[in-house]
Amino acid sequence: MNTLLDKLSAFPRVRLAHLPTAVEPLDRLRAHLGAAPRLWIKRDDCTGLGLGGNKVRKLEFVMAEALAQGADAVVSGGVVQSNHIRQTAAAAAKLGLECHLAVMTGRVPKVDPDYNDTGNILLDRLFGAHCVMLDWKADRNAVIASLIDGLKARGRKPYMVPYGASSALGAMGFVLAAIELLDQARALGTRFTHVVHASGSAGTQAGLAVGLAALAPHVELLGLDIDAEPERVERDVMRVAHEAAAMLDVSLHDRSIAVVPGYAGTGYGLPTDGMLEAVKLGARLEGLVLDPVYAGKGFAGFIDLVRQGRFGKDDNVVFWHTGGAPALFAYRSLFS
Ligand SMILES: Cc1ncc(COP(=O)(O)O)c(C=O)c1O
Numbered sequence: 114m115n116t117l118l119d120k121l122s123a124f125p126r127v128r129l130a131h132l133p134t135a136v137e138p139l140d141r142l143r144a145h146l147g148a149a150p151r152l153w154i155k156r157d158d159c160t161g162l163g164l165g166g167n168k169v170r171k172l173e174f175v176m177a178e179a180l181a182q183g184a185d186a187v188v189s190g191g192v193v194q195s196n197h198i199r200q201t202a203a204a205a206a207k208l209g210l211e212c213h214l215a216v217m218t219g220r221v222p223k224v225d226p227d228y229n230d231t232g233n234i235l236l237d238r239l240f241g242a243h244c245v246m247l248d249w250k251a252d253r254n255a256v257i258a259s260l261i262d263g264l265k266a267r268g269r270k271p272y273m274v275p276y277g278a279s280s281a282l283g284a285m286g287f288v289l290a291a292i293e294l295l296d297q298a299r300a301l302g303t304r305f306t307h308v309v310h311a312s313g314s315a316g317t318q319a320g321l322a323v324g325l326a327a328l329a330p331h332v333e334l335l336g337l338d339i340d341a342e343p344e345r346v347e348r349d350v351m352r353v354a355h356e357a358a359a360m361l362d363v364s365l366h367d368r369s370i371a372v373v374p375g376y377a378g379t380g381y382g383l384p385t386d387g388m389l390e391a392v393k394l395g396a397r398l399e400g401l402v403l404d405p406v407y408a409g410k411g412f413a414g415f416i417d418l419v420r421q422g423r424f425g426k427d428d429n430v431v432f433w434h435t436g437g438a439p440a441l442f443a444y445r446s447l448f449s
Contacts, residue, residue: 158438167196176210388405
């Protein structure tokens with residue numbers, strides 16, 4: 114383990130997250146489901162900065178690179194209810210960097226009337242980010258390029274934060290997270306057998322895959338597609354994981370990467386019955402806040418896999434809560 118930590122310490126890191134996040138048993142959910150395996154949750158919804166979530170771990174490495182390059186502004190993009198751009202805006206505020214965001218509207222049809230002003234986007238603005246709104250179908254890379262050019266023309270030094278902070282560098286945050294989970298397993302005297310989470314822009318799964326392949330290849334990692342694009346997600350996880358593995362000199366094994374389809378429903382951000390049930394069960398049985406787009410669909414998949422008997426009685430299965438609570442408020446009519 115030390116050698117992997119040594120290799121990770123070669124990459125500059127700026128501390129932004131409250132770590133380690135808690136890992137807790139889900140005993141009331143387990144009893145409700147009559148589940149044989151022990152169920153756990155890893156609370157990355159509580160990484161702290163700007164209401165937390167999984168991106169803060171990746172931003173510790175990505176923002177450190179921005180600072181090392183002398184950047185005084187960051188540029189990124191995402192949809193209106195992107196948790197990534199909210200956490201990027203919070204990190205930029207904390208580090209004293211200007212933040213410019215290409216914010217895409219219209220990806221999710223038929224949403225609440227205040228969808229474009231509440232939840233994550235309200236927080237982006239509160240953190241002082243400059244938001245340029247554009248249609249989902251517009252050329253977002255061209256918009257980001259023009260934001261970068263505009264900043265350069267004003268004599269600023271912009272740094273582009275990749276979508277979802279899902280570069281190999283960002284994935285280092287989740288290699289560290291895998292080490293954190295294994296430390297917690299040791300302290301609890303438990304051997305985790307499976308990790309299940311919502312996967313989208315790939316950095317979370319790629320980092321966990323590399324960390325687990327290096328240190329605990331017995332742990333099965335299941336990334337659940339929430340984009341309704343499982344092949345694209347798997348390709349991205351493969352690419353980012355292989356790049357990150359090469360940077361750390363880790364060998365991936367053939368079971369390292371599994372993207373599970375079937376829980377996204379008809380499209381990104383569109384509700385499913387499983388998600389609605391999962392968000393309510395998480396809230397009422399465990400006091401959890403799950404969002405309708407990512408963690409809620411991930412939790413629905415986790416519950417479904419337990420019900421299907423996918424895990425054995427001696428298994429210890431971890432649901433990795435990746436955050437996203439602010440988006441819940443932009444979908445309030447689903448729950449009222
Ligand atoms: C709450 C939440 N969960 C999961 C994910 C997926 O993580 P990744 O993009 O690293 O695959 C995201 C990405 O935006 C997210 O916001």
